[in-house]
Amino acid sequence: MTTTPSDLTPYAELGGEPAIRDLVNRFYDLMDELPEAYVVRKLHPESLAGSRQKLFEYLCGWLGGPQHYVEKYGHPRMRARHMPFAIGEAERDAWLLCMLQALEEILPASAAREAFRERLVGLADFMRNRDG
Numbered sequence: 140m141t142t143t144p145s146d147l148t149p150y151a152e153l154g155g156e157p158a159i160r161d162l163v164n165r166f167y168d169l170m171d172e173l174p175e176a177y178v179v180r181k182l183h184p185e186s187l188a189g190s191r192q193k194l195f196e197y198l199c200g201w202l203g204g205p206q207h208y209v210e211k212y213g214h215p216r217m218r219a220r221h222m223p224f225a226i227g228e229a230e231r232d233a234w235l236l237c238m239l240q241a242l243e244e245i246l247p248a249s250a251a252r253e254a255f256r257e258r259l260v261g262l263a264d265f266m267r268n269r270d271g
């Protein structure tokens with residue numbers, strides 16, 4: 140049987156582990172650097188090493204690749220895990236500012252990248268747990 144692009148998971152289409160690792164690293168570098176991202180940076184621990192690893196593991200599984208996150212931590216329950224942090228529009232927008240810039244810099248333009256972008260925007264909005 141031949142493999143057509145539509146048989147591939149988004150994870151594979153986007154470039155697999157190296158691409159997701161580079162994306163997450165650029166995302167957190169931007170969160171660290173951009174003054175506009177301080178509103179979301181200040182919610183995170185001083186060292187972003189654990190955040191980098193967890194987001195990498197989560198995104199691999201969410202995109203149809205290896206389920207590292209679920210194997211280590213169980214069901215993602217991502218919205219519940221974010222409840223301790225006040226996330227309103229400003230926090231959502233700061234998170235997306237970093238993520239969408241990282242996406243454009245790291246992943247070549249493709250239909251898979253656009254589909255990924257739309258899912259990320261939807262998930263970031265779903266993570267809001269405070270008005271404003």
Ligand code: HEM
Pocket residue numbers: 179182183184189190191193194197212217220221224226230231234259262263264266267
């Ligand atoms: C919308 C705005 C968001 C804000 C302000 C936010 C903020 C945070 C904060 C403060 C943490 C805790 C630090 C840490 O454990 O690394 C965290 C953890 C995490 N976030 Fe977000 N986040 C947002 C959206 C998202 C989205 C859209 C995703 C997935 C695509 C995501 C994935 C994760 C993961 C996987 C963790 C680690 C959870 C764990 O402890 O196991 N976050 N986030």
